[in-house]
Amino acid sequence: MSKDLSQDVMYLPQKTNPSLVKQADLFADLPLKLIEDFQQEFQLSEWHKGDYINADILTQRFFVVIDGSVEMKQSNPETGREATLDMLYAGDCFDLIVLFDDKPHPVIISPLTTVKLLSVKLATMRHWLWTYPEFNKQFMPYLAKKMREKEQQASSLVLHDVTTRLSRIILEHINKIKTYTGTLAQEHQHHLVNGLTDETLARMTGSVRQVINKQLQHWKKAGIIDKKRNQLIIKDLEALEAAAKYTEKLANAPLVKT
Structure with missing residues (x-):
């Protein structure tokens, strides 16, 4: 209790x-x-x-x-x-x-x-x-x-779709906790996100669990992430950055290369 x-x-x-x-x-x-x-x-x-x-x-x-x-x-x-x-x-x-x-x-x-x-x-x-x-x-x-x-x-909720919002949230989380997994040589590619359930990500994104789960499963099949319970292992950071559609340097956010 x-x-x-x-x-x-x-x-x-x-x-x-x-x-x-x-x-x-x-x-x-x-x-x-x-x-x-x-x-x-x-x-x-x-x-x-x-x-x-x-x-x-x-x-x-x-x-x-x-x-x-x-x-x-x-x-x-x-x-x-x-x-x-x-x-x-x-x-x-x-x-x-x-x-x-x-x-x-x-x-x-x-x-x-x-x-x-x-x-x-x-x-x-x-x-x-x-x-x-x-x-x-x-x-x-x-x-x-x-x-x-x-x-x-606030602007993201109005201007961007769920895929873009979700990718930005994950990237911001990575940048704040600065936690990595894997070898030093692959540090720029492999990032571990702990403790964010589908329900939590839905609340953060302004969506619902079913939509978030569907997007995560899509990324998993594409090899962008690996998903185990409340763990997300980011395997293709550049693909996630592309989905975020950053056009300028934002606080706690990477800049998409053009």
């Missing part, structure tokens, strides 16, 4: 240290003295796949992922259909919306793996942003990157 982590593990006084704080890109390049000061305010938490995370915690604490992956989604209570709002990996932080407007955000927080996180009181995070120019300078480019990702996500 899943448990409400917002009532226990999140508030355990687990210690952090400067090396943990530096694992988050948002803090990595700050002066060491500032990192040491910030470190005293952080708590270290661990979530597990299947754990229930009460979204109310986002109005109290600001989280940074240092290991693992988390899916942020919303659902329609009338139809039961779900849509992925964001996929968070090591270095990502959430929830930026609550950080700025201080209002509840009705999302479903779903750990896809065991996740390690740093968290700090929301009020403290705001204080750091308004008080320390060095930190604000680090934070603004990350905020712009996330805004650009949301713009691309």
